[in-house]
Structure formats: C-alpha cells, structure tokens
Amino acid sequence: MTEVDKSTSSVIAGDFTPYLEAIRNDRISFTRCSTCQTWIWPPTNYCPRCKENSVTWVTLPEGTGGTVFSFIIVRHTTIPEFKDLLPYVLGIVSVDGTDIRLIGRVLCVTDDVAIGDGLAPSFEGERDDPVINWNLARQRTR
C-alpha cells in the first residue's frame, strides 16, 4: 500500500471556504484532481481514485446549470424557520460538466418539477451561510 503525502495539496480537507466564496460571487467551485481529472466532493486534500495529492479548486464557467437527478416535496417540518416555505421542493442536482450532485431547493411550484428538468442556479451569497438554490430553466427531457 502506498502512503499518500497529503501535506502538499492546495486543498484543506473539509474546508468549504472557497466553495462559499464562489457562491458569494455567483459562481460554483468544486475540487478536482489535476492528475486524473476526477471531481472530488466534499473537498479533500488527496484524490480517492489515483491517490495523488494534486487536488485543486476549480471554478465552473459562469452560467453553469444543473439537472434534477431526484427530488422530494417537503410538506412538513419541525424546523420553525422552514415552516413559511412549505410546501417546497428539495432536489438532488447533477451539476453540469461535473460528476457532482448537490442538494438544494428547487424554486418552483411543487407540481412543476420532474426528474431530468434543467436548472439554473440562484445564488444567495449575501447570507452568512451562502447557498445555491435552483430555478427551472429548460424543457423537460421526458
């Protein structure tokens, strides 16, 4: 078994700061291995595929969207801050150009969403905890 030197990667395992900073600038940023091009999420300082420590942050092109991989409609919550949002759609979103799927709110009428729908990001970067929500953007593929 090869010992991996994790001390020289530019990525700090579990540090989401560059991701959050990208959202504040209306962009999406993930980590990727520059040796084998594997997308890595959540961020870690070595590649789980090729074991190299050549992981770097990559900011996706402006306008990068996603596709609904799966979703649920949330109709009940015990979290007081979310009660005014009910019902809402919580989606698993395949981010275009990557192998990464994010969980996020899909901002739409609950009956309008379907698996395969195209999405455009809606950045809430002004929050203390920036998030990406998603708007329906393209015709359904079904």
Ligand SMILES: [Zn+2]
């Ligand atoms: Zn790799």
